[in-house]
Amino acid sequence: MLKFLKQVGDYAKETVQAAKYIGQGLSVTFDHMQRRPVTVQYPYEKLIPSERFRGRIHFEFDKCIACEVCVRVCPINLPVVDWEMNKTTKKKQLKHYSIDFGVCIFCGNCVEYCPTNCLSMTEEYELSTYDRHELNYDSVALGRLPYKVTDDPMVTPLRELAYLPEGVTEPHGLPDNAQRAGLRPEEILEQEQSKN
Amino acid sequence: MNLAEGVQLVSLGLLSFMMLGAALGVVLLTNVVYSAFLLGGTFISAAGIYLLLNADFVATAQVLIYVGAVNVLIIFAIMLVNKRQDFAPLPKAWIRKSATAVVCLGLFSLLTTMVLVTPWNLSAEVASADSSIIEIGKHFFTDFLLPFELASVLLLMALVGAIILARREFLPEESAVAVQQPILTLPERPRELAGVTPGSPDRTIASKPSDRNK
Amino acid sequence: MYTYGRKRRAEHMEGIDLQQTFIRSLTELGIPSGAAKAIWMPLPMLLMIIGATVGVLVTVWLERKISAAAQQRIGPEYIGPLGVLAPVADGLKLIFKEDTVPAKSDPLLFTLGPVIVVIPVFLSYLIVPFGQNLVITNVSMGVLLWISLSSVVPIGLLMSGYASNNKYSLLGGLRAAAQSISYEIPLALAVLAVAMMSNSLSTVDIVDQQSGYGILGWNIWRQPIGFLIFWIAALAECERIPFDLPEAEEELVAGYQTEYSGMKFALFYLGSYVNLVLSALLVAVLYLGGWESPIPTSLLANLAGVSETSAWLEIVDAAVGITMTLLKAYFLVFIAILLRWTVPRVRIDQLLDLGWKFLLPVSLVNLLLTAALKIAFPVAFGG
Numbered sequence: 001m002l003k004f005l006k007q008v009g010d011y012a013k014e015t016v017q018a019a020k021y022i023g024q025g026l027s028v029t030f031d032h033m034q035r036r037p038v039t040v041q042y043p044y045e046k047l048i049p050s051e052r053f054r055g056r057i058h059f060e061f062d063k064c065i066a067c068e069v070c071v072r073v074c075p076i077n078l079p080v081v082d083w084e085m086n087k088t089t090k091k092k093q094l095k096h097y098s099i100d101f102g103v104c105i106f107c108g109n110c111v112e113y114c115p116t117n118c119l120s121m122t123e124e125y126e127l128s129t130y131d132r133h134e135l136n137y138d139s140v141a142l143g144r145l146p147y148k149v150t151d152d153p154m155v156t157p158l159r160e161l162a163y164l165p166e167g168v169t170e171p172h173g174l175p176d177n178a179q180r181a182g183l184r185p186e187e188i189l190e191q192e193q194s195k196n
Numbered sequence: 197m198n199l200a201e202g203v204q205l206v207s208l209g210l211l212s213f214m215m216l217g218a219a220l221g222v223v224l225l226t227n228v229v230y231s232a233f234l235l236g237g238t239f240i241s242a243a244g245i246y247l248l249l250n251a252d253f254v255a256t257a258q259v260l261i262y263v264g265a266v267n268v269l270i271i272f273a274i275m276l277v278n279k280r281q282d283f284a285p286l287p288k289a290w291i292r293k294s295a296t297a298v299v300c301l302g303l304f305s306l307l308t309t310m311v312l313v314t315p316w317n318l319s320a321e322v323a324s325a326d327s328s329i330i331e332i333g334k335h336f337f338t339d340f341l342l343p344f345e346l347a348s349v350l351l352l353m354a355l356v357g358a359i360i361l362a363r364r365e366f367l368p369e370e371s372a373v374a375v376q377q378p379i380l381t382l383p384e385r386p387r388e389l390a391g392v393t394p395g396s397p398d399r400t401i402a403s404k405p406s407d408r409n410k
Numbered sequence: 411m412y413t414y415g416r417k418r419r420a421e422h423m424e425g426i427d428l429q430q431t432f433i434r435s436l437t438e439l440g441i442p443s444g445a446a447k448a449i450w451m452p453l454p455m456l457l458m459i460i461g462a463t464v465g466v467l468v469t470v471w472l473e474r475k476i477s478a479a480a481q482q483r484i485g486p487e488y489i490g491p492l493g494v495l496a497p498v499a500d501g502l503k504l505i506f507k508e509d510t511v512p513a514k515s516d517p518l519l520f521t522l523g524p525v526i527v528v529i530p531v532f533l534s535y536l537i538v539p540f541g542q543n544l545v546i547t548n549v550s551m552g553v554l555l556w557i558s559l560s561s562v563v564p565i566g567l568l569m570s571g572y573a574s575n576n577k578y579s580l581l582g583g584l585r586a587a588a589q590s591i592s593y594e595i596p597l598a599l600a601v602l603a604v605a606m607m608s609n610s611l612s613t614v615d616i617v618d619q620q621s622g623y624g625i626l627g628w629n630i631w632r633q634p635i636g637f638l639i640f641w642i643a644a645l646a647e648c649e650r651i652p653f654d655l656p657e658a659e660e661e662l663v664a665g666y667q668t669e670y671s672g673m674k675f676a677l678f679y680l681g682s683y684v685n686l687v688l689s690a691l692l693v694a695v696l697y698l699g700g701w702e703s704p705i706p707t708s709l710l711a712n713l714a715g716v717s718e719t720s721a722w723l724e725i726v727d728a729a730v731g732i733t734m735t736l737l738k739a740y741f742l743v744f745i746a747i748l749l750r751w752t753v754p755r756v757r758i759d760q761l762l763d764l765g766w767k768f769l770l771p772v773s774l775v776n777l778l779l780t781a782a783l784k785i786a787f788p789v790a791f792g793g
Contacts, residue, residue, distance in 0.1 A: 015768075022752070022753060025752040025753065026748055028752070029480050029748050029752045032480050032481070032482060033479040033480050036482070037478070037479075037482050037484045038482045038483075039482070039483050039484055041487075199444045229519075233569060236562075240562075252550065252551050256551050256554050256555055256558040257558070259558040259559070260554070260557060263558075263565065264561020264564075265561070265591065268568070269591075271568050272568070272587055272588070275571075275584060329550065359766075
């Protein structure tokens with residue numbers, strides 16, 4: 001009998017424990033309801049990509065010397081470099097250049113190794129199309145400059161968390177001249193120079 | 197005849213028609229799933245007829261127990277063993293069928309004559325719908341006490357049995373575990389241990405695949 | 411014992427009686443009283459169906475908004491002010507969507523399944539009271555009618571699961587049936603304890619029995635265990651998380667709803683939300699004093715020196731009653747939504763364990779305790 005009562009008591013204790021845990025969980029969920037939404041209302045608001053954002057690659061046709069380093073450093077040999085030897089100048093002449101962004105992984109190796117800096121990363125990331133072959137950018141498409149988020153009158157640009165002033169977590173309604181937390185690169189440079 | 201009587205007559209006709217149709221469907225259809233669902237229809241029509249007789253407690257109990265429990269269990273069982281299989285036509289099936297028909301007709305006529313012959317002791321007063329539970333309760337605890345208690349003891353036994361069955365911890369037999377499965381291994385390339393000192397730089401980078409990500 | 415309840419009801423009988431007024435005004439216009447009654451009859455039912463549908467729209471909107479808030483999102487925003495038209499847009503989309511029937515299915519049962527699921531749920535609104543006379547029928551079966559009607563639903567689920575010709579649907583249907591059979595018993599036992607205290611199954615009598623002392627008279631203080639059992643079992647009957655095994659996305663795609671689209675799917679969707687609101691309303695009626703406000707209105711009226719029979723007080727009373735019922739119900743819906751984002755889904759064996767090994771014995775003990783307390787303290791426990 002005593003053993004049975006103890007069993008019942010233990011069972012009741014476990015039940016109370018479980019109820020307590022569920023109550024704690026509920027209070028956590030309830031607490032989350034009072035927090036501000038962290039969402040960015042995408043087509044109307046957009047985050048400003050960071051400085052090292054690796055977006056669609058930009059290509060300058062005239063700088064390219066058709067050395068094919070980009071092809072060699074690419075993990076899948078993606079860039080297509082079409083050139084022919086110009087017999088008179090004894091130089092390679094670029095005829096055509098293309099990168100298929102449906103296959104590119106945006107690792108940035110080509111940009112890193114390009115000897116003439118004719119490749120560069122942009123902040124464009126809206127690459128959706130109705131046909132994947134439209135993502136195969138030729139030299140003309142690669143040469144277009146992306147439209148900056150901050151210049152678009154239809155879009156409210158929002159800063160990313162790392163670019164907000166100290167103590168601020170809300171990018172909405174922030175004045176344009178509010179400085180980010182920490183020192184800016186030029187300030188660091190100044191500091192270094194004054195030290196030396 | 198006022199509105200209420202007319203509605204009652206029409207619904208009695210409809211319910212009887214539904215009940216007979218569904219019952220015939222249960223018996224005559226070859227698809228057992230249809231039969232099971234039609235059985236639910238029969239039960240619900242019976243509940244409707246009870247409602248027309250001012251026996252609302254019996255009607256709700258009919259729906260709750262026969263439709264909600266019995267019929268669901270029947271359908272459940274059918275679905276768990278569901279195996280679509282066409283019946284192979286039996287030779288001389290008509291003998292069985294006609295024999296069944298004869299038996300059924302005999303039973304039907306027997307019951308009909310019984311209903312017609314028996315002098316029913318019908319009371320003329322209309323049962324009051326609102327207090328039917330009270331009346332049923334009174335009868336249960338006075339003139340129907342013994343059957344009621346017996347039924348409740350039976351149900352209690354079933355309940356206790358169910359709880360005991362459910363609470364029993366199922367322990368798999370030891371012998372089942374004792375049968376050793378042969379441990380399956382993949383053929384593995386022997387590790388090369390030769391010649392490399394632990395600190396040598398060219399081997400440490402990728403000597404073990406698990407170390408690569410460190 | 412029963413006459414006591416009757417007498418109390420008779421005392422409360424004054425108050426708004428729309429039916430009598432409506433029929434009287436129609437007979438004054440020269441329409442025979444039978445025809446006037448016939449004209450009256452469909453009106454409250456129509457009102458209730460519209461009310462239930464609007465209630466579902468509100469609940470869907472609440473669910474989306476509260477879920478969004480719990481996940482630090484915004485939720486629907488652009489469809490109407492604050493996104494209130496989002497559920498309407500959902501409904502319109504489902505109406506215009508193609509109604510597909512899977513190959514080799516059973517078209518008759520496939521169509522009949524959702525219908526059988528939805529009809530009992532809407533029928534159960536017959537017994538939900540919003541005031542002394544603001545109920546479609548005050549049948550003496552009351553809560554039992556709701557329980558028996560809700561026991562018909564699994565047949566529809568099994569039917570649609572079977573007819574879909576899809577193993578996930580069949581499994582979902584079987585799970586739904588097993589779940590609602592096992593949770594119906596604790597639910598009925600919890601209701602039985604309440605019915606024992608109020609000597610009646612009628613929802614109006616149950617609320618009347620809780621009236622008079624404001625928030626202190628509510629059944630939740632006398633039946634705390636029963637309240638919890640009822641709420642857990644009701645959540646399981648509604649197939650809400652943490653008991654949404656029949657439509658567990660990760661295992662069963664969508665359970666018995668997998669093959670449904672368009673209006674038939676909308677029926678399931680509607681049915682599940684109507685069922686949630688209905689369960690919340692019934693918890694409010696059974697345990698939270700129904701239409702009674704936390705501070706009794708008659709007390710406030712006495713304090714303000716208004717006579718109890720004045721016409722406008724009755725109107726205010728009815729308005730307060732409806733508001734209170736809805737407020738309590740939506741508070742419980744809110745709790746259900748919060749639970750959805752807090753508790754993970756249970757496994758099928760945990761579900762059946764909880765139902766048969768925990769809720770059933772506890773509800774039996776609760777019933778026994780209630781009976782003992784009723785004999786010991788007949789004043790407090792409705793002797």
